[in-house]
Amino acid sequence: MTSSSTRPNALVSAARTGMSVLHAYGVFALGVWTVFSAWSYVLQSDMAVVGSNVIKNSIPWFFVMIAIEFALCLYWKLDYYRLNDSMSSIMAGIFQQSWTATLLRWFGVVPYLYIYENYAVIRLPVTASSWIAMFVAIEYCYYWTHRLCHEWNSMWSGHVVHHSSEDYNLTTALRQGQVQSVFSWIQPLLAAFFFPPELFFFHLQLNTVYQFWIHTQLIGKLPWPIEFVFNTPSHHRVHHGRNAQYIDKNYGGTLIIFDRLFGTFEPEVEPVVYGITHSLGSWNPLYAQ
Secondary structure, eight states: OOOOOOOOHHHHHHHHHHHHHHHHHHHHHHHHHHHHHHHHHHTSSOHHHHHHHHHHHHHHHHHHHHHHHHHHHHHTTOOOOOHHHHHHHHHHHHHHHHHHHHHHIIIIIHHHHHHHHHHOSOOOOSSHHHHHHHHHHHHHHHHHHHHHHHHSHHHHHHHHHHHOOSSOSGGGGGOOOTTHHHHTTTTGGGGGGTSOHHHHHHHHHHHHHHTTTTSOSSOOOOOHHHHHHBOOHHHHHHHTBOSTTTTTOOOOSSBOHHHHHHTOOOOOOSOOOBSOSSOOOOOOHHHHO
């Protein structure tokens, strides 16, 4: 099941150069659209809508970018896509989204609103300063939650689904476990003691949507200031590798700085072998759960 054909270096380099330009425009457009659509939901009174619909409304853009990447792989004859693996990833994402609304409401929205309304230490207003503080807080909580998902078996059982693919393309971003939402709320709920719900849910969605585009092999390393601060395709390829030096590295969501601070950063040096140490051996998305 492992893809093993040789990829010409010059061809891969050309593919990555061309795709970098396309992704630069695509990611910018997706980012602008996400900000405006997210804030439109923030203005609504139903916080459950704020917590769920931003990602759902991003899905059409996800499939547009998948189609572009797939077309370029066909044109450049790169074997980054296999139909059975990609369909397994997409179906896993559909299964996960079908549960997200319920899990999000009961394990995220309801507890957050309850804590904020009854036990908030300080109710920060929505300002530029609190916006930046919330962004950093979400990134910090995501780093530790993601790290625990790899280090604790109970949490790994929900997260392993995402790592079980032996391919690495934009459909891999959609490959999610159905019960992962239960564990992902543990640490971020601490923000309820300080930050208003609309700010929290916006940044939580921003963190998730950002990570879609970094699941690609068609973008090489970006300029060093970006690579130093942000999570990039190169950094995230390492995270999905089962090479000995790549296992349990690069946990960041949007930022990579916490990996650098806490000793879990690893640069991409040798070619990445994707998947988990014990292959799943099935394309069945239900079995992957």
